[in-house]
Amino acid sequence: MPDPIIVLSAQGLQKSFASPAGPLEVLRSVDLVVHAGESVSIRGSSGSGKTTLLQLLGGLDVADAGEANFLLPGRGLVPAHLNLGKGVGFVFQNYQLMPELNALENVRLAAQVAGRPATGADAYALLESVGLGGRVRHLPSQLSGGECQRVAIARALINRPSVLLADEPTGNLDEATGAEVMRLLLQVVAESGTALVLVTHSREFAARTDRQWVLSNGVLSPA
Amino acid sequence: MPWFLHLALRQLFPPGKRFPAFATVSILGVGLGVAALLVVQTVMNGFGEEHRLRIRESFGDCVVVARTPIEHPQDLLKALRADAAVASATPYSEGPALARQGDFSGVAFVRGIDPTDQGHPARKYVFAGGFDELDDGRVILGFGLARALRVQVGDKIEVWSPAMAERAEKGKAPLPAVFEVCALVRTGFTEVDDRAAFIPLRRFNQLWSMGDRVHGLTLRLKEPAQAYEVAARLNVGRPTLQFVPWQEIKKNFLEAIRFEKTMLFFLMFIITLVASFSIGSTLFSAVIRRSREVGVLVALGARRLDLVALFGLQGLLIGALGTSLGFLLTWLILFFREQILGTINYLFGNGDMVANVYQFSKVPLHYDASDFFVAAFFTLLVTTIAGLVPAFWAAGRKPSEAMRDA
Known part of the structure; x- marks a missing residue:
């Protein structure tokens, strides 16, 4: 059996922020490997650095030390911050959709920004796969929180990323809607073969992933 | 997009x-x-x-002047009228005079013109009377001057030219020239409206003892915008004359x-x-x-x-x-x-x-x-x-x- 393909790896990630009391060390030394198609979860208390870790993994911020790389098809593992939008998809807690664009346009935007040719049919198919085939022309303000998050999931998948980073995607949703979004998220990543890194407070949702980690005192350890 | x-x-x-x-x-x-x-x-x-x-219409597209009055201007007029850039050329003479009506008087800047000139710009600015009424016994006044003299069309004014003063110095009793106001003009230029008086050129030359001489010529050009170039060209070979394009007349x-x-x-x-x-x-x-x-x-x-x-x-x-x-x-x-x-x-x-x-x-x-x-x-x-x-x-x-x- 061949070795599983590594789609995301981090070694020795360190990050601190300036504070009135001196440097605040958020991540001490984080090592992480995610394989193709697997789902992993990261739990931790508020302020433990989960979002910071996700931003470092996704290239939205730069670590003080260490490095994060992800798989870019055809180019192998590349530094995250150099290839934003190419091999990583993001799902945020607050959906972060463009309020002036409808659902279909929001999904297409991700492809256009990344410089990929994506037709309306691709975006429509993705929206249909998350159950929003009938609401593609609706603006975010005309959609519920759960529906917005489903649009965000479709947007994250339009560029066929090798890994999807989800930052508390159910944090703004009620229990039932959160469960439905979680089910959908796990389903679509499984169908697309995309690896998932899920940051969540919920033990229940975390338990549904292949591997679980806990971030505490700036160190990541298996749950 | x-x-x-x-x-x-x-x-x-x-x-x-x-x-x-x-x-x-x-x-x-x-x-x-x-x-x-x-x-x-x-x-x-x-x-x-x-x-x-208005500057062009009041003063012409180009004015030809000399240090002394132009003698026998007919040859010059003929040559200028033959130039392809010139639409028309007319002689004029001008000079200050004392105008009086009863107890009211004022300084008039009298200009002798050709009354038959159908293209004369003053025609456009006549607002009372008629330009064609102008003859040796009649005068066209600027609006401001007429008001200063308290005259209207049909009233008479006396005009005293400097030549009359010379006559008085020689012991002759000078008599003023009497003109009937036949038209009033209003150009919008204060210096024209407050001082201008138009009389036939022949009459002007009599009153100013000018003989056959004129003070200058007024040219109207086919392309007024080319006045600088035309004036410079016409000036070549005529060193005693000065061709002044309209842009220079009121440059400031x-x-x-x-x-x-x-x-x-x-x-x-x-x-x-x-x-x-x-x-x-x-x-x-x-x-x-x-x-x-x-x-x-x-x-x-x-x-x-x-x-x-x-x-x-x-x-x-x-x-x-x-x-x-x-x-x-x-x-x-x-x-x-x-x-x-x-x-x-x-x-x-x-x-x-x-x-x-x-x-x-x-x-x-x-x-x-x-x-x-x-x-x-x-x-x-x-x-x-x-x-x-x-x-x-x-x-x-x-x-x-x-x-x-x-």
């Missing part, structure tokens, strides 16, 4: 909002600034053109109009600058409000230049639409200028300033394409810069910081 242009349009004109506040107010502000600029420029152009026309006055126009351009441009600053500040607050969206766009793979284009284009679009609106407003204001001026006169009781002060029947206009081009260029430049400042600020932020800010 590039995504940043699509998004810029959507952010300016969100779907479902007919008049989005930011875009509407910004475009209106720029439009009003551009309209103010162009209305002033176009009216100033109109005044300038009208004054230039024309310079003053041009300077006034330039100053008004800068004053009016400040209005556009103020509108652009308000665009800049509003766009800045919009960029701050959209910080998370900026972070998301970076997460999706947007490059810095894309973000600069996204917000810079909004400034450019506002500038382009505001300039277009300004052009439309300019046309509307100028099209209805008489009604607008009438309303202002009615509300503030100023009377018809245009007619009373400038003797223009209506507010003069002259559309100059270069004014529109300059206004559009500077407006687009300023509004684009107003958009680029926040655009560069947004593009320079770290995405993680942008996403943390609300």
Whole structure:
């Protein structure tokens, strides 16, 4: 059996922020490997650095030390911050959709920004796969929180990323809607073969992933 | 369409909002600034053109003078009339005289002209009596001079020329020349209206003892705009004569109009600058409000230049639409200028300033394409810069910081 393909790896990630009391060390030394198609979860208390870790993994911020790389098809593992939008998809807690664009346009935007040719049919198919085939022309303000998050999931998948980073995607949703979004998220990543890194407070949702980690005192350890 | 242009349009004109506040107010502000600029420029152009026309009509396109009166001008007139650039050439003489009517007197600047000259500009400015009534016993007076002498058409005035004073010095009893006022003219030039008196050239030469000599010639050219070149060419080989193009006759006055126009351009441009600053500040607050969206766009793979284009284009679009609106407003204001001026006169009781002060029947206009081009260029430049400042600020932020800010 061949070795599983590594789609995301981090070694020795360190990050601190300036504070009135001196440097605040958020991540001490984080090592992480995610394989193709697997789902992993990261739990931790508020302020433990989960979002910071996700931003470092996704290239939205730069670590003080260490490095994060992800798989870019055809180019192998590349530094995250150099290839934003190419091999990583993001799902945020607050959906972060463009309020002036409808659902279909929001999904297409991700492809256009990344410089990929994506037709309306691709975006429509993705929206249909998350159950929003009938609401593609609706603006975010005309959609519920759960529906917005489903649009965000479709947007994250339009560029066929090798890994999807989800930052508390159910944090703004009620229990039932959160469960439905979680089910959908796990389903679509499984169908697309995309690896998932899920940051969540919920033990229940975390338990549904292949591997679980806990971030505490700036160190990541298996749950 | 590039995504940043699509998004810029959507952010300016969100779907479902007919008049989005930011875009509407910004475009209106720029439009009003551009309209103010162009209305002033176009009216100033109109005044300038009208004054230039009056200078040419009052003094001719080119005046031929010499240090001494021109002897036997017929040969010169014949040669000039034969020139391809000259439409007509007429002799004139002029000189000051004392005009009197009863107890009222004034200094008249008498000009001897050809009464049969059908193209004489004074014909256009006759507002009482008739130009064709002019003969050896009649005079045409400027409006201001007639008022000073308290005369109307049909009244008589006495004219004392300097030649009469010479006669008195020789012991002869001088008698004034008596003229009946046959017409009044009003050109709008105070120095013409307050002093001009036109009599036939033959009569002038008698009163001034000029014989066959004249003081100068008035040329009307086929291309008045070429007056400088034609005057210089005609002057070649005629060193005793001086050919003065109309632009030189009232050079200081024309310079003053041009300077006034330039100053008004800068004053009016400040209005556009103020509108652009308000665009800049509003766009800045919009960029701050959209910080998370900026972070998301970076997460999706947007490059810095894309973000600069996204917000810079909004400034450019506002500038382009505001300039277009300004052009439309300019046309509307100028099209209805008489009604607008009438309303202002009615509300503030100023009377018809245009007619009373400038003797223009209506507010003069002259559309100059270069004014529109300059206004559009500077407006687009300023509004684009107003958009680029926040655009560069947004593009320079770290995405993680942008996403943390609300």
